[in-house]
Amino acid sequence: MSELIRQFRDFFVSLKLTVVLIAFSILLIFAATLDQVNLGIWAVQQKYFHSLFVMWSFGDIPVPIFPGGYLIGGFLLINLIAAQVYRFKLNAKKSGIWLTHVGLILLLIGELLTGIWQEEFALRLDEGETKNFSESYRANELAITETTDPKFDEVVAIPEKFVARGEPIQQAKLPFRVVPKIYYPNAALAARDPNSPGVAPTPATTGIGLQATATPLAYSYKQNERNAPSAYIELVGTEGPIGTWLISADPRFPPQSFEYAGRTWKIAFRFERSYKPYSLTLLKFSHDRYAGTEIPKNFSSRIRLNSPDGRDDREVLIYMNNPLRYAGLTFYQAGFENDDKTTILQVVRNPSWQLPYIACALMTLGLILQFCIHLVAFIARRRTSSSAAA
Amino acid sequence: MIASLMRTRLLAFAAASLIALTSCRDPKITTYRVPKEKTPTLPPASSSPAATSTPGASMANTAVTTANGPGLTWNAPSHWTAKPASAMRKGSYAITGEAGATADLSITAFPGDVGGDLANVNRWRGQLQLPPLAAAELSGATVHLDANGLHLTTVDFTGGPIATPQRVLGAIIPVGNATWFFKLSGPSNLVGREQAAFATFLQTIHAPGATP
Numbered sequence: 100m101s102e103l104i105r106q107f108r109d110f111f112v113s114l115k116l117t118v119v120l121i122a123f124s125i126l127l128i129f130a131a132t133l134d135q136v137n138l139g140i141w142a143v144q145q146k147y148f149h150s151l152f153v154m155w156s157f158g159d160i161p162v163p164i165f166p167g168g169y170l171i172g173g174f175l176l177i178n179l180i181a182a183q184v185y186r187f188k189l190n191a192k193k194s195g196i197w198l199t200h201v202g203l204i205l206l207l208i209g210e211l212l213t214g215i216w217q218e219e220f221a222l223r224l225d226e227g228e229t230k231n232f233s234e235s236y237r238a239n240e241l242a243i244t245e246t247t248d249p250k251f252d253e254v255v256a257i258p259e260k261f262v263a264r265g266e267p268i269q270q271a272k273l274p275f276r277v278v279p280k281i282y283y284p285n286a287a288l289a290a291r292d293p294n295s296p297g298v299a300p301t302p303a304t305t306g307i308g309l310q311a312t313a314t315p316l317a318y319s320y321k322q323n324e325r326n327a328p329s330a331y332i333e334l335v336g337t338e339g340p341i342g343t344w345l346i347s348a349d350p351r352f353p354p355q356s357f358e359y360a361g362r363t364w365k366i367a368f369r370f371e372r373s374y375k376p377y378s379l380t381l382l383k384f385s386h387d388r389y390a391g392t393e394i395p396k397n398f399s400s401r402i403r404l405n406s407p408d409g410r411d412d413r414e415v416l417i418y419m420n421n422p423l424r425y426a427g428l429t430f431y432q433a434g435f436e437n438d439d440k441t442t443i444l445q446v447v448r449n450p451s452w453q454l455p456y457i458a459c460a461l462m463t464l465g466l467i468l469q470f471c472i473h474l475v476a477f478i479a480r481r482r483t484s485s486s487a488a489a
Numbered sequence: 490m491i492a493s494l495m496r497t498r499l500l501a502f503a504a505a506s507l508i509a510l511t512s513c514r515d516p517k518i519t520t521y522r523v524p525k526e527k528t529p530t531l532p533p534a535s536s537s538p539a540a541t542s543t544p545g546a547s548m549a550n551t552a553v554t555t556a557n558g559p560g561l562t563w564n565a566p567s568h569w570t571a572k573p574a575s576a577m578r579k580g581s582y583a584i585t586g587e588a589g590a591t592a593d594l595s596i597t598a599f600p601g602d603v604g605g606d607l608a609n610v611n612r613w614r615g616q617l618q619l620p621p622l623a624a625a626e627l628s629g630a631t632v633h634l635d636a637n638g639l640h641l642t643t644v645d646f647t648g649g650p651i652a653t654p655q656r657v658l659g660a661i662i663p664v665g666n667a668t669w670f671f672k673l674s675g676p677s678n679l680v681g682r683e684q685a686a687f688a689t690f691l692q693t694i695h696a697p698g699a700t701p
Contacts, residue, residue, distance in 0.1 A: 231524075238516075251522050258516035272520050287620060288651070311651060351618055351650040374523060393577070 111181040120175045123166055127153070130165070139320040141237065149214050169211070176207045192476075195469025202461030209454030220373050220446040222430065224381035224400075225437065231378040233446040234370035239328055239348045242372075243273060244365040246356070258371065262330050274360050275341060278333040286313040286329035288349055301345070302331040306355040306366075308345025330368065336360070373446075377406035377426070382414065384435060384442040398432050400442040417444065560598065561639075561662070561669055564693040566686045569594065584675070584683055592675025592683060603668050606631070606642055606661055613657050613672065617648030637695045639664070645684075647677050656680040658687050664696060 110116065131147035138146065147153055148168030154161040166174075179200060189197050220233035241262050245253040255270050257277065263284070268277040280302055291312045292298055303309055313329035329347040333340055341359055346352070346368040354367035380403040387397040399418035404411055404425065415423050423430040433445035565571065565582055572581040580596035603609055610630065611621040622630055634641040642661045649655030654677040662669040671694070673680055673687050 246525075248525075250525055252525055254521055254523060256519045256521070258518070260516050261518065268518070270518055270520070290651075307651060349618075353650070353652055374521065 108181065108185070111177050112185045113178075114182075116174070116178050117182075120171055120178065123171050124175075127165065127168065127171060137320070142320045169214070172207055172211060176204065176211070179204050179207070192472060193469075195465045195467070195472055198465030198468060199462050200465075202458045202463075202465055205454055205461060206458035209451050209458055212451035212454065213449055216451060217447070217449040218373070221370075221433065222379065222444040222446050223436075223441060224379065224402075224444070225441050226381050226384060229378050229380040229405075231376075232372045232374045233444075234372055236370075237325070238371040239368060240371045241277070241330070241332065241346065242354075242365075242367050242369055243277065244354075244367075245272075245362055246365050247362040252365075256372070259328060259368075262328075262332070262368075267335075274362075275334045275336040278335055279330055280333050280343060281331040283313055283315040283329045284318045285316045285326035286347065286349075287316050288313055288327075288329070288347055288352065303343050303345040304340075305342035305357070306344045307352070308343070311345060313345060313347060328368065332366065334359070334366075375426070375428075377404065377411065379404055379430075379444075381442055384439060386435060386439045398435060400432060400444065402430075560697065561596075561664060562695045562697075563596075563690065565594075565690060569686075579669070584673075584679065586676065586679035586682065590676045590679050592673060592679045594671070594673045594687075596669065596671055598664070598667050598669045600667050602663065603670075609661055609668075609670070610644055610659075613644065613659055614646055614648070616674075617646055617655055617657060619646060619648040634660075634691065636692050639694060639696055641691060641694075643691070649677075658684060660691055662694070 127147055130153075131143050134147070135143045146167075150167035151170045152163030152167045153165040155164040156162075183197070183200050183204065187193060187197055187200065220235055222230060222233040224230055239259040241257040241259070243255045243257070253272060255272050257268060257270075261268055262279045263282050265279050265282060268279075270277070288311050291301065291310055293309050299312070301308055301312055308331065313331075316326075319326055327347060327349040329345065329349070331343055331345055333343040335341065336359060342357070344355055344357075344366055346355070346366060348368040348370065352368070354365045354369075356363060356365050358364070382401040382403055385397070385399045385401070386395065387399075388394060389396050397418055399416055402415050402417060402423070404413055404415055404423070406412070411425075417423050417430055417432050419432055422432070427448055427450060429447045429449075431445040431447065432442070434443035435441060436443065560579055563580070565580075569582040569584050572583055577597060578595055579598050580594075582594040584592040584594065586592065607622065607624055607627050610627060614621055630644060630646075632643045632645075634643055639662050644657070644659045644661075646659075647654055647656045655674065656677040658673040658680060660671040662671070671691065673683060
């Protein structure tokens with residue numbers, strides 16, 4: 100083995116690295132906990148833990164100032180695996196420690212996979228309504244839909260990040276370019292009277308943007324608030340600009356239709372959608388109360404689950420602590436609105452949800468095993484020494 | 490030696506897969522075909538507002554005690570249809586307009602000040618998806634009236650979906666240790682038409698024992 104590879108290996112196997120990484124983790128968790136006051140839990144997770152580096156903005160330039168959760172966790176994982184491979188020899192005496200480390204490795208892998216794979220969506224259903232998609236809690240998308248076909252809609256979904264960048268977007272399925280002109284991460288909408296003499300000019304040339312304006316608002320990191328990004332989007336065809344639309348992810352703002360090249364289109368800013376190969380219909384939402392009071396007793400949604408291939412067509416009852424698990428997703432009863440006529444289900448995908456349980460079981464088993472090994476050895480030693488003394 | 494090389498490769502592989510895994514989170518433009526959607530239904534005015542939070546809007550706060558004791562009396566216009574009062578409502582009326590549009594008048598009463606005028610005004614604004622008012626803005630958004638010995642704080646807000654705006658005319662009346670709420674809500678046009686009738690109606694509200 101060359102000297103370089105040996106040094107590389109020794110670096111990752113070293114116990115000093117473990118100590119430094121654990122110290123970094125403590126500092127990271129401490130700083131993140133304090134910053135939760137400013138950013139809220141979701142943004143803190145993204146900034147401190149689901150990142151390679153914690154970035155700090157100096158003016159407009161983001162500068163990495165501290166290793167993030169992925170970097171520390173990743174190094175810790177490699178460090179543990181390296182120690183497992185090179186340092187710990189699997190023998191009966193150390194089998195408990197060995198098992199504990201395997202559990203710890205599994206726990207770190209589980210957290211990494213959860214960070215990468217876990218998705219959380221909301222499914223809002225009015226009574227009698229059928230949907231085959233759920234919507235993101237925070238992420239938005241610019242959806243340009245061709246509605247010409249009487250049976251199908253062709254959707255081009257552009258994540259908000261692309262709109263925020265402000266660069267022209269060319270997509271093979273669109274006969275025009277999408278040029279984000281102005282983008283506000285959070286904005287308030289106000290009515291605008293185009294016929295009023297002193298009315299301020301608007302970048303919009305068509306659609307609702309002629310009657311409404313968007314004013315930027317401070318971005319909110321609070322858990323119970325949702326930002327409503329708005330943007331002025333210009334569509335440019337081969338002959339030149341088609342028009343500039345105001346779009347907003349504010350739930351009051353409807354999709355806007357237009358004609359281009361003999362085809363009908365719809366443009367909208369909306370919650371990011373995740374389509375499913377099956378549909379859910381809300382048959383009945385029940386909000387049970389204790390008799391004679393307004394105190395809630397139970398919330399439940401009677402749902403019809405239907406897959407087009409005919410494999411599933413059944414009724415399910417979702418209530419608190421009794422979610423529906425189907426096709427890798429878990430549907431929880433999360434809320435309701437609209438005078439008890441609309442249910443809100445939380446839809447979670449986490450393929451690695453079992454890993455932390457397995458990891459904790461392995462670590463517990465390892466610690467118990469190691470304790471027992473030591474205990475047996477200790478008792479044996481005492482017996483030997485006492486018999487020697489006698 | 491070979492075993493050691495294998496171990497080093499294994500380690501390098503673990504590091505590479507870790508980096509690869511963390512780099513697959515970038516959003517991408519997607520295209521797909523979906524069955525025709527029905528005309529999108531705009532969310533009702535009571536749905537959760539954008540970037541606003543309203544006191545009393547969460548699941549945990551649904552248990553409510555209504556005020557007991559002697560109540561207010563009133564005379565409703567004849568074209569308002571009385572609906573049966575419920576556990577929550579002291580009085581309830583439906584007002585029908587053109588093309589099946591309906592507005593709802595609710596009369597409720599709760600012990601105490603129910604969080605104060607600002608919280609209640611912002612609760613109504615939240616229902617119309619309007620941003621909450623700051624304490625300093627409250628006086629500019631309310632009109633005070635005195636009728637039959639009662640002190641009324643009235644509001645008039647329009648909001649909700651741009652295509653189908655909603656309007657709320659409301660009055661908050663402290664009576665003894667309770668607070669009464671008179672709220673007329675519905676499509677903006679219909680509520681606008683009923684504005685004069687609502688103002689007259691407020692003048693008919695009497696406290697218990699007061700001479701009409």
